[in-house]
Amino acid sequence: MARLPYLEKSDLAPEHQSLLARDINLHKVLAHNPAAARAFSGLGQYLRHGTALDPRLRELAILQVGWMARSPYEWSHHVKIGYDFGVTDADIDALIAESRGETSALEPLARLVLRAAREAYAGPGIAPGTFAELAQSLDPPRLMDVVLTAAFYCAVVRVLASLEVDVEDSYRPYLEKYPLPRD
Template structure:
């Protein structure tokens, strides 16, 4: 159960009601502070709709952070969203294997993006060797978007855990398909 109430559009001022255009638990909790919800949605919206980073690579980076953080909400939501942007079941299995240090058939750029996301998650940021490899593979704008994306989702998983945001029932099948290790 979340640590803050889940609000509905009826609980909000008319000018704040559009903040719940996506009827998900995270947004229902964040609208307890409409200003924070707007700020959060601004960067999240940029990442989803305006980032120049390849969308499949973006979703792999987000999934990597969700997997490392053992964030049920983030993981389940972005398995579903990832499918919409070209992430396959083979990609997800490979992500899990890559996290465990196992060799996979993922293409080099996907492996590099996952490594960068792991380094960002571990902190303090991407190492020199990995960054040099990114420079050889991506343009500067895409690298910035990768760093912003992985860093933002490191914050998101901490927000989700701190507020104990519940996974909606419709996302539970993704957790069952790809459960976290015990």
């Protein structure tokens, strides 16, 4: 159960009801502070709809952070969203293998993006060698989008964990298909 109650549109002033345009638990908790919810959503919306980065690579980076954080909410939501943007079951299996230190059949750039996301999650940031390799393959706007995606979703998983946001029933099948490891 979340540490704050889930708000509904009817709980909000009319000028804030648009914060719940997507009926998901994360938004229902963030709506307790409309200004913060809007700020938080701004970068998220850019990364989802405005990024120069290939959407499949973006989703792989997000999934990698969710996997590393053992974040049921982030993982389940982005398995579904990833499917919408070209992530395949083979990609997810490869991400899991790469997370265990195994080599996968992913193309080199996808493996590099996953490594960058793991390094960003582990901290303090993407390692110099990985960053240099990314810079060989991506122009500066796309490189910046890899950095921002990994860093923002590191923050997202911390918010989700701190607020103990529950996974909605409609996303549970993704956790059943790809359960997170138990450490």
